[in-house]
Amino acid sequence: xxxxxxxxxxxxxxxxxxxxxxxxxxxxxxxxxxxxxxxxxxxxxxxxxxxxxxxxxxxxxxxxxxxxxxxxxxxxxxxxxxxxxxxxxxxxxxxxxxxxxxxxxxxxxxxxxxxxxxxxxxxxxxxxxxxxxxxxxxxxxxxxxxxxxxxxxxxxxxxxxxxxxxxxxxxxxxxxxxxxxxxxxxxxxxxxxxxxxxxxxxxxxxxxxxxxxxxxxxxxxxxxxxxxxxxxxxxxxxxxxxxxxxxxxxxxxxxxxxxxxxxxxxxxxxxxxxxxxxxxxxxxxxxxx
Amino acid sequence: xxxxxxxxxxxxxxxxxxxxxxxxxxxxxxxxxxxxxxxxxxxxxxxxxxxxxxxxxxxxxxxxxxxxxxxxxxxxxxxxxxxxxxxxxxxxxxxxxxxxxxxxxxxxxxxxxxxxxxxxxxxxxxxxxxxxxxxxxxxxxxxxxxxxxxxxxxxxxxxxxxxxxxxxxxxxxxxxxxxxxxxxxxxxxxxxxxxxxxxxxxxxxxxxxxxxxxxxxxxxxxxxxxxxxxxxxxxxxxxxxxxxxxxxxxxxxxxxxxxxxxxxxxxxxxxxxxxxxxxxxxxxxxxxxxxxxxxxxxxxxxxxxxxxxxxxxxxxxxxxxxxxxxxxxxxxxxxxxxxxxxxxxxxxxxxxxxxxxxxxxxxxxxxxxxxxxxxxxxxxxxxxxxxxxxxxxxxxxxxxxxxxxxxxxxxxxxxxxxxxxxxxxxxxxxxxxxxxxxxxxxxxxxxxxxxx
Numbered sequence: 222x223x224x225x226x227x228x229x230x231x232x233x234x235x236x237x238x239x240x241x242x243x244x245x246x247x248x249x250x251x252x253x254x255x256x257x258x259x260x261x262x263x264x265x266x267x268x269x270x271x272x273x274x275x276x277x278x279x280x281x282x283x284x285x286x287x288x289x290x291x292x293x294x295x296x297x298x299x300x301x302x303x304x305x306x307x308x309x310x311x312x313x314x315x316x317x318x319x320x321x322x323x324x325x326x327x328x329x330x331x332x333x334x335x336x337x338x339x340x341x342x343x344x345x346x347x348x349x350x351x352x353x354x355x356x357x358x359x360x361x362x363x364x365x366x367x368x369x370x371x372x373x374x375x376x377x378x379x380x381x382x383x384x385x386x387x388x389x390x391x392x393x394x395x396x397x398x399x400x401x402x403x404x405x406x407x408x409x410x411x412x413x414x415x416x417x418x419x420x421x422x423x424x425x426x427x428x429x430x431x432x433x434x435x436x437x438x439x440x441x442x443x444x445x446x447x448x449x450x451x452x453x454x455x456x457x458x459x460x461x462x463x464x465x466x467x468x469x470x471x472x473x474x475x476x477x478x479x480x481x482x483x484x485x486x487x488x489x490x491x492x493x494x495x496x497x498x499x500x501x502x503x504x505x506x507x508x509x510x
Numbered sequence: 511x512x513x514x515x516x517x518x519x520x521x522x523x524x525x526x527x528x529x530x531x532x533x534x535x536x537x538x539x540x541x542x543x544x545x546x547x548x549x550x551x552x553x554x555x556x557x558x559x560x561x562x563x564x565x566x567x568x569x570x571x572x573x574x575x576x577x578x579x580x581x582x583x584x585x586x587x588x589x590x591x592x593x594x595x596x597x598x599x600x601x602x603x604x605x606x607x608x609x610x611x612x613x614x615x616x617x618x619x620x621x622x623x624x625x626x627x628x629x630x631x632x633x634x635x636x637x638x639x640x641x642x643x644x645x646x647x648x649x650x651x652x653x654x655x656x657x658x659x660x661x662x663x664x665x666x667x668x669x670x671x672x673x674x675x676x677x678x679x680x681x682x683x684x685x686x687x688x689x690x691x692x693x694x695x696x697x698x699x700x701x702x703x704x705x706x707x708x709x710x711x712x713x714x715x716x717x718x719x720x721x722x723x724x725x726x727x728x729x730x731x732x733x734x735x736x737x738x739x740x741x742x743x744x745x746x747x748x749x750x751x752x753x754x755x756x757x758x759x760x761x762x763x764x765x766x767x768x769x770x771x772x773x774x775x776x777x778x779x780x781x782x783x784x785x786x787x788x789x790x791x792x793x794x795x796x797x798x799x800x801x802x803x804x805x806x807x808x809x810x811x812x813x814x815x816x817x818x819x820x821x822x823x824x825x826x827x828x829x830x831x832x833x834x835x836x837x838x839x840x841x842x843x844x845x846x847x848x849x850x851x852x853x854x855x856x857x858x859x860x861x862x863x864x865x866x867x868x869x870x871x872x873x874x875x876x877x878x879x880x881x882x883x884x885x886x887x888x889x890x891x892x893x894x895x896x897x898x899x900x901x902x903x904x905x906x907x908x909x910x911x912x913x914x915x916x917x918x919x920x921x922x923x924x925x926x927x928x929x930x931x932x933x934x935x936x937x938x939x940x941x942x943x944x945x946x947x948x949x950x951x952x953x954x955x956x957x958x959x960x961x962x
Contacts, residue, residue, distance in 0.1 A: 317743040401747065405747040408725070
């Protein structure tokens with residue numbers, strides 16, 4: 222959505238809120254449903270959710286990066302919230318197996334779906350949905366906040382991973398190339414770095430410094446914290462927005478980077494901290510994911 | 511031993527016709543062997559090729575040896591034409607029965623280029639080729655080929671260096687990027703690699719030692735590819751040493767009427783780095799024998815085995831494939847053996863055999879000309895492809911390869927293209943079809959270089 226691009230510019234808190242409301246108003250118009258998605262939904266609706274659904278992600282110990290781990294956790298949380306069983310399988314080539322090139326993807330029956338958005342629609346076609354209880358305005362608001370998280374938090378994670386020299390050289394490049402032997406590990410890591418940097422330039426983040434990115438993360442967390450307030454979830458019932466926010470924030474809180482700057486920024490919002498703890502206890506039985 | 515002629519301006523005319531018959535067995539001594547027309551070619555390279563002419567004892571011998579030397583000079587690939595002149599020797603030290611042999615050569619241009627367009631398989635491409643023959647003067651050759659297509663781009667750079675005096679011993683260095691699409695497996699593969707290849711003859715056999723380092727990228731050709739193929743997507747690095755031995759005593763590569771071919775190839779991957787780790791063995795055997803009335807009976811046998819090392823499963827790009835108009839006829843292209851949802855995954859062991867009877871076209875139309883490019887053939891093909899569980903013994907493996915044999919028979923017409931390729935149009939009847947195989951019974955067309 223092109224509205225998302227305007228959110229990325231560094232702006233004061235009020236301007237951010239203003240943009241958010243503009244997006245909510247825009248999203249409340251009825252959306253068209255692209256033909257391809259309609260077809261996938263039709264095929265998906267035919268069979269119930271099987272027992273052997275699998276979710277694929279890169280190797281947990283050595284390979285997976287912050288952004289992928291966050292996205293994967295978001296999908297796992299969403300499926301747990303829906304009560305859909307899924308088995309997590311780690312493969313070194315998960316990124317290349319995925320039809321869109323993004324992590325995670327699920328293999329259900331003989332269908333392969335990647336990323337949270339399409340997975341939410343896929344499960345909706347099978348009759349499982351969390352946001353049915355919301356009215357149109359609330360649903361538009363939920364979509365706007367999900368866009369915010371994707372455009373701010375996810376992009377910030379990618380930036381810190383691939384554009385911050387210290388992190389890239391100490392952590393990212395090494396982890397990304399773990400499953401491959403020399404010189405392929407270096408070639409693939411540099412290729413991916415070049416690709417992500419190009420994408421950052423395309424969305425206008427190319428000129429930012431790491432401190433500016435930390436500021437953006439703070440602002441995003443502030444917006445989320447304000448919306449959450451003292452409620453247990455963002456809306457009356459847990460929705461995909463809760464899963465997405467939990468996925469990103471929990472991963473940031475539990476991943477070791479070169480410094481603790483990002484962690485401290487998130488931790489300064491106590492209601493977000495307790496939100497993460499609550500979801501972890503409810504859905505993951507107090508075991509670290 | 512090579513001296514430029516004493517008077518390069520005066521043309522020398524061969525005086526052979528003036529010698530009467532009895533002179534042919536008269537003892538002669540070859541005093542000078544000259545090469546004229548050299549530009550960038552280094553003389554020491556050519557010394558080896560023409561040195562044998564000095565050993566000639568009489569005139570017939572001189573002519574024979576000069577002819578052989580001319581062939582040797584031409585096979586270096588650095589001369590457009592070579593002419594031989596034999597003359598009596600001149601000069602202060604000329605003997606009465608002395609001869610001078612002169613080779614007049616015309617070197618190939620420094621740079622040759624070619625440009626083609628190719629259309630095939632829903633893709634068009636433009637192919638540009640550049641060749642620098644005899645680059646530094648000792649028959650080295652640098653070749654560059656670049657293909658720019660609507661779907662894929664590929665290129666290759668190759669440097670060839672023969673050993674001076676021993677042209678059959680040569681070294682080739684390659685650097686390439688090739689892409690391939692394999693619709694029978696819903697797979698597309700991009701290979702970027704370097705290789706170093708050393709060829710040398712040992713007696714009647716010719717050997718090749720090669721090291722190859724390839725970065726392979728596999729991907730699904732369509733969104734509907736089976737999950738088994740999707741699991742193979744991604745990058746891998748193969749660093750492999752291979753050795754090939756071949757003996758070829760056939761009288762022709764395309765329609766041999768006598769002789770045999772044996773080619774054995776081993777490949778070991780993983781010990782020089784890389785992700786892929788396996789040992790692969792395959793062989794090819796062909797026997798030909800002329801029967802009555804210009805017909806030829808030809809029998810061929812192919813086989814191969816792939817042993818993964820260190821327990822890693824084999825990669826789809828390394829496995830063997832079977833079936834199609836160039837292997838077991840009557841079946842779809844590479845459409846025999848293990849498959850998943852219609853995508854053929856290849857197998858770790860296979861064998862294939864063929865028995866052919868080639869005859870000239872009935873009633874021999876166009877005899878002596880166009881008709882000789884055609885043959886009719888009657889064939890019987892058989893083969894099997896499967897995966898092996900390497901924990902079991904060789905007896906169990908042989909048993910597995912002997913079960914569920916696919917075979918076919920039929921007849922057709924074969925056309926020879928140049929000296930490299932052939933076209934076939936056959937009527938095939940496949941038998942022993944297992945569930946999962948794709949057949950092509952009835953008329954099948956095939957074009958290629960290597961046929962079972």
